[in-house]
Amino acid sequence: MRTVFLLLFCFVISNTKAGNNPNLFRASNERSDTIDIIHTTISLDLSASASTQQIVSCCKAKFVSLMNNVNQINFDLLKLPVDSVVDSNNQNLLFDYSDSLLLKVFLSTTLNSGDTSIVSIYYHGHPTLDVTAGGFYIQPPYFFNIGVSYDLVPHTFGRSWFPCFDNFVERSSYEFFIKSPSSLKVLCNGALIDTVNNGNSTTTWHWKLDETIPTYDASVAVSDYTIVHQNFTGLNGTIPVLLAAHASDTQSVKNSFIHLEDALHCYEHYWGPYKWNRIGYNIMYFSGTGGMEHATNIAYPHIEITGNTLYESAMAHELSHQWFGNLVTCKSDGDMWLNEGWATFNEYLFEDWLYGISAYKSYMQKDLEYSLHFAKYIDNGIFPLGNLPNTDTYGYTVYWKGAGAVHSLRSYLGDSLFFNCVKSYLSDHQFSAQSNLDFKNYLENCSGIYLTDYFNDWIFNTGFSQFSIDSFSVSPNGGWNDVSVYIRQKTNESSHYFHNVPLEITFMNNNWDKVTETVLANGPCTIYKTKIPIFPDYITVDLNQKIADAITDDAKIIKTTGVNNFVNGKMNLNVQTISDSAFVRVEHNYVYADGFKTPHPSLHTSHERYWKVDGIFPSGFDSKATITYNGTSPSQVSLSSGAYLDDELITNSEDSLVLFYRINASNDWQIETDISLSTQGSVTNKTGQITINHLKKGEYALGIRQWNKVDSILPVITDSCTIVIGIKDNFHFNSDEIIIYPNPAGDSFFISGNRKTISFLEIFDGSGRKIETKILDKGSDNLELKTTGWLNGLYFLKISQSNGEFLVKKIIVMK
Known part of the structure; x- marks a missing residue:
């Protein structure tokens, strides 16, 4: 979801918090450990809604018991009167809906683990809307829903128009039978199966989605739409594209979405095939809410249909949710950056895909400034990304600080591991809900890189780090230059210093020749010692803006x-x-x-x-x-x-x-x-x-x-830099005799120099575990070492001579 403040660019600071009524929090994830709703059929009659301002509906839920002795099923339903509940044999079931929040249905038979059953719930009424945005809107000729609530808890808001387990983990396939005036068109999730002319100026539209989605993704959009039909040929073949708007807006929609195909190619390239059977955007002619990423049926605000590409990043944001949010869903409100932070980061990738890396950096820097400059005022506080309070789920912290954290993760993993591991994560956990810790564990297992520092610093911590070159010294040494760089860290609203942050240090001489190396910055001050072939007149940190500090x-x-x-x-x-x-x-x-x-x-x-x-x-x-x-x-x-x-x-x-x-x-x-x-x-x-x-x-x-x-x-x-945290090379014989390059290394590196005696090479990883040994013959040849099977990170090379002298050099592997 791309929230409405993206469009308005102004806010009123308020102490109003979401979820002030704790009794509204009903749909705990634990309920989905007892019963799994596997298919939901919604029959919705909107034929008279324009005059009555009500919906008339039946929701049929097919479910399976996950434990023994289950004789009751509880649904979330928000203030919609229930007429009756029946089982698969059309027998009435007892129910309790006394608080108009939780519908308790008492089953006629006790279920054991693996047993399936069906209940059908008949209900009607005027749907409740969230104060800010969200719910089911009856504004003839528009009838549509926005599946999340900004202010109510939980933020999933399927319960505003159908009974469900309204949490982030419950997923179901869906089927829709929507009766509407024949002058209107109906779009729901999935594929259109058929339409039936009822002979009374109404039409019933039958839509079906075979893939499972959470409740907030279920969608209906009804209006006097004209459909723009397109096709996208992607990794899984040809997929239909439906863009629904007023007839007078269809050309503007085409122009505003001219780069939709580019966005699809971009995201398939990075994240894998588009897994849904349709791509859809429905224009909302209603102010007060932003876009909403309903699977295959995105709700998109009319204000962003300008006939040009002004808001194309919003189009790309909602599209990327088909991977981050719909394919793999955050497990709770506190994991929301996995949806929104990644979708915002995907705007940067889209800009890079179309316009190059400078556009990526421009978007990233703009959002970083918003996060640093305004977030605490708009969000009414400073919060960590992980386990964020549900009162601030849809604030700056989640979107823009979250995107900055994703951008920084690229540097921790390196692009190859970053894109490949996240693509595998989306594939391996498709159609499921994942938490921050689930994501961390997957990345660590995939990459082999220890990410506890990253998650403790960027996800479970407030604020930011800041790195600068405090000072440096240079000593010419045999045609090369020994350089000591003092890197200082400050913090902005962080509870601690960041640890093991991969920072690029760029050395530049007056001829603008450059050498760039990566150092793991740690704590308030890091001293980095290196040997480079140029005399640096200028040294700077993170010139390529790879860390969102x-x-x-x-x-x-x-x-x-x-x-x-x-x-x-x-x-x-x-x-x-x-x-x-x-x-x-x-x-x-x-x-x-x-x-x-x-x-x-x-x-x-x-x-x-x-x-x-x-x-x-x-x-x-x-x-x-x-x-x-x-x-x-x-x-x-x-x-x-x-x-x-x-x-x-x-x-x-x-x-x-x-x-x-x-x-x-x-x-x-x-x-x-x-x-x-x-x-x-x-x-x-x-x-x-x-x-x-x-x-x-x-x-x-x-x-x-x-x-x-x-x-x-x-x-x-x-002093200018008083606390030193870092590892220095140990020189127990003339280090000029041995040169290791490039550093950082990719798939291989070289050991060069005049070895006066036979030497013994030992290689240790960052934890001190010996991973390789080799005999180095006497001579001055270049020895290439492959890093196949090595994980990204810091390594130590100990080269020992027969007389007992040795040197230890460090090298960073970044593939």
């Missing part, structure tokens, strides 16, 4: 004077002088700026953000740079605003604002005086701009002068 950034090649907008870096450059091409990276860090090394009681640095500017600047490069400050905290959140960025900092008049600068973390902050402050006509509205007249490499942070301001406590930093 608390940084949004842009890297650009600038060749001419003029304006360059670093959207993600939140800085605009106006280049005044340039003699040659410049490589400029601007990072906007959503973490605290360090405090002063020498205290200044009246000066305060931002605890919310700071900037880092770096790169390769040619001689004479000169640029102005403008940053915007915004300390407002309105009740209505607009995703296009800069609100909340500086609300904790600006507690004084804006003319007390200052801009701090330092070259790097080993230096103390200094007030940057070569700036222009524009309060934009008011020193009290907390918005304005600061222009840096001559931009320099280094770090910038907003600050304010205020004697009586009390800052929150920052971590104590006694």
Whole structure:
């Protein structure tokens, strides 16, 4: 489901929480351990609903007992009067529906494990709607359902129009007999079997879905539709595509869905065959809800039918749910990122498929900013992805932080394992419900990679990590360069430091030659030692944006004077002088700026953000740079605003604002005086701009002068990088004699150098287990070692000489 706030881009902050009435929580997963509903037939009469505002229905449930001595079956049904309940012999059954929430049906015979039975429930009434969105809508000539509820618990909302086990784990095949006025068309899940003209200006439509789906996926959509018929030829053959809209909108639908086939090819490529017998989108001419991924019968808002591709990512989002959500379903509300986080991530894949990796990164960075900047205000709190409270199931945390977690998982596994293991997961667990831990266990078994740190940091933890290059040192060594890189980690609302995060470190010289290596960053500070063939003038972390940490950034090649907008870096450059091409990276860090090394009681640095500017600047490069400050905290959140960025900092008049600068973390902050402050006509509205007249490499942070301001406590930093967590190479003989490359390695790597004696090679995995031994003959040849059967991760190579001396080198395998 792609929620409506994607369309409106504004919110009202409220303390209203979903599920305030705990008595509404009836459909526990445990009920599905007792009885399994295997087929559901819904006969729905809408022929008079336009005038009565009611539905008349019969729901026939075929079920199997999973245990002995079962004599009762309980259905969730929300405030729809029940007329009668009968068994397969049309004999009346006793029932209790006194609370209008739980229908208790008393069976005529006791069932044992494996026994099947059928009950038919006759009911009518006006369906209950969720306050925000969800339920069965009667708005002639539209009759349709949205299968989830934002506010009620459980969020599955099949019970709003038919009796069911309304949880995420219960799956059933479905059959629909829908009677409607003959002027309208009916679309449900699956394939159309037939239509019957009843001779009284009504028609009964028979639809059937053989595959099993959860209750929230069951769907009906009725209106004066015109159907656009298309076909998709995929991995499982030709599949019909039905796009239902008003006749006047059919061309706009075709134009808006021009890349639907591309999206299908994209998702089949990455995730395997489309497993359903139809592809369908029904346009909803009703405001107040977003799209809903009903299997084969997607509900799609009219506002997103623009006649162009403006909202094609929403189309792709709902389509991807046919794999993530419908094929494999989250087991509970607390596992919802497995549905929505992955569907949002699939928008990035779709953009990459069509427009290239830059489009992928642009979407990822936008959602990362939303998650860092706005999520806690819209979601009314900060939550982990895993076991998220059901009060916040459909918030920013699930969609955008969830997508960032998926994006980061690619780096933990490497693309080959990431795509192959997830594709296998979808195939092996098709038509079932899975939890966070189920998913973790599957990935670990498939990849062989230990993912406890990943899940503890990204899924079961609040907030974000942030990584930066604190400092580095370089020592030329025999044509190569020994480099020590100090990587510092800060956190944003996280309860702990992240561990074993695979970070790319990029080394660049003044000729723009680059070397990129991967290091497992761990804890507050990691020292990474390596040997590279270039002298690095610039070192940066995560240049390719492979980790969704608390940084949004842009890297650009600038060749001419003029304006360059670093959207993600939140800085605009106006280049005044340039003699040659410049490589400029601007990072906007959503973490605290360090405090002063020498205290200044009246000066305060931002605890919310700071900037880092770096790169390769040619001689004479000169640029102005403008940053915007915004300390407002309105009740209505607009995703296009800069609100909340500086609300904790600006507690004084804006003319007390200052801009701090330092070259790097080993230096103390200094007030940057070569700036222009524009309060934009008011020193009290907390918005304005600061222009840096001559931009320099280094770090910038907003600050304010205020004697009586009390800052929150920052971590104590006694040096630029005081705590070292990492593993150094051990050199017990001249390491220049042995070179290991490439590092990280893929399917193989080489050991090169002049071995003066016969040597003995031992290879250990990250846990210290010896996995291979080999004799290295004396000489200077290159020895290639295959990594076949090796799992991605850190390995140690111990090379021993006959005189007892040895060296230990580390290598990272990333296939």
